[in-house]
Amino acid sequence: MCSDRFRTTDHTLNDGAVTLAVRHIAPERAARAPAVILMPGGISTGLLDSIDWAATRFARAGYHALSITYRGGSPEHDPADVRLAFDWLAMRSDVEPGKVAVFGMSRGGMSALRSAALIPELSAAISFGSPTDLLQHVRGVAPYAPGRYALLCQWLGGAPDEHRAFYEDVQPISHAARIHQPVLGIHGQFDMHVPPEQTLWMNEALRRHGNTRADVHLIPFMNHYADVTPTYQFGFDLVIDPAVAFLERVFAG
Numbered sequence: 001m002c003s004d005r006f007r008t009t010d011h012t013l014n015d016g017a018v019t020l021a022v023r024h025i026a027p028e029r030a031a032r033a034p035a036v037i038l039m040p041g042g043i044s045t046g047l048l049d050s051i052d053w054a055a056t057r058f059a060r061a062g063y064h065a066l067s068i069t070y071r072g073g074s075p076e077h078d079p080a081d082v083r084l085a086f087d088w089l090a091m092r093s094d095v096e097p098g099k100v101a102v103f104g105m106s107r108g109g110m111s112a113l114r115s116a117a118l119i120p121e122l123s124a125a126i127s128f129g130s131p132t133d134l135l136q137h138v139r140g141v142a143p144y145a146p147g148r149y150a151l152l153c154q155w156l157g158g159a160p161d162e163h164r165a166f167y168e169d170v171q172p173i174s175h176a177a178r179i180h181q182p183v184l185g186i187h188g189q190f191d192m193h194v195p196p197e198q199t200l201w202m203n204e205a206l207r208r209h210g211n212t213r214a215d216v217h218l219i220p221f222m223n224h225y226a227d228v229t230p231t232y233q234f235g236f237d238l239v240i241d242p243a244v245a246f247l248e249r250v251f252a253g
Helices: 048-060 075-090 107-118 134-141 146-155 164-170 172-178 197-208 235-252
Strands: 007-014 019-026 033-039 064-068 095-105 124-128 183-188 214-219
Touching: 007 075, 019 048, 019 075, 033 048, 033 075, 033 107, 033 235, 048 064, 048 095, 048 235, 064 075, 075 095, 075 107, 075 164, 095 107, 095 235, 107 124, 107 164, 107 172, 107 183, 124 235, 134 146, 134 164, 134 197, 172 197, 183 197, 183 235, 197 214, 214 235
Parallel strands: 033 064, 033 095, 095 124, 124 183, 183 214
Antiparallel strands: 007 019, 019 064
């Protein structure tokens, strides 16, 4: 394990057309180490500070943690942003070749799963509290939270049945057949924002398509934002501990 004296640096990644703000937290050791790309939630371009809770914990466990932002509010191009981050890590001499995973919360987890389908070089994908079947999720919101339904429709460019092709393109469950890497879906059992069934359905789809390395970790009493649970445990640790254990198995195997 590493101490908390992290080497934290903010960078901008640029491919000539897109510029992304990223934050790199390096583990405190000289040898090469695996890396994790971290994707925040939200419906805008993402905030690096909002995912620091995960990045610092991964760095403490010995991983390079690269938190990214998005080129836009829409999730359409999120995997392309992951590709930009992946290529930056691949050029670093202190990152172990072939050992880069992706972790995302909410929208970030949704796009992490889709990135695994589109970027086969990724070693593994971890989602936390993420929608996976957007058509079902957004339709289900309408009866009990019309304001949130309107916000989601605006974010995704229209209502599910009016904009079905786009929903199917960005929802991970549509890409389950193409995800061959190990996958861990983490979800709070008390998540009323994105119900845990979303992660369970994704796992079932992955297994149905032959991915035997897909698993689910449900956390009792946990809500969407991973704050303190009724058991008085700090929720962030309850999320990252199984994620780190999962990556240890992946990279050891």
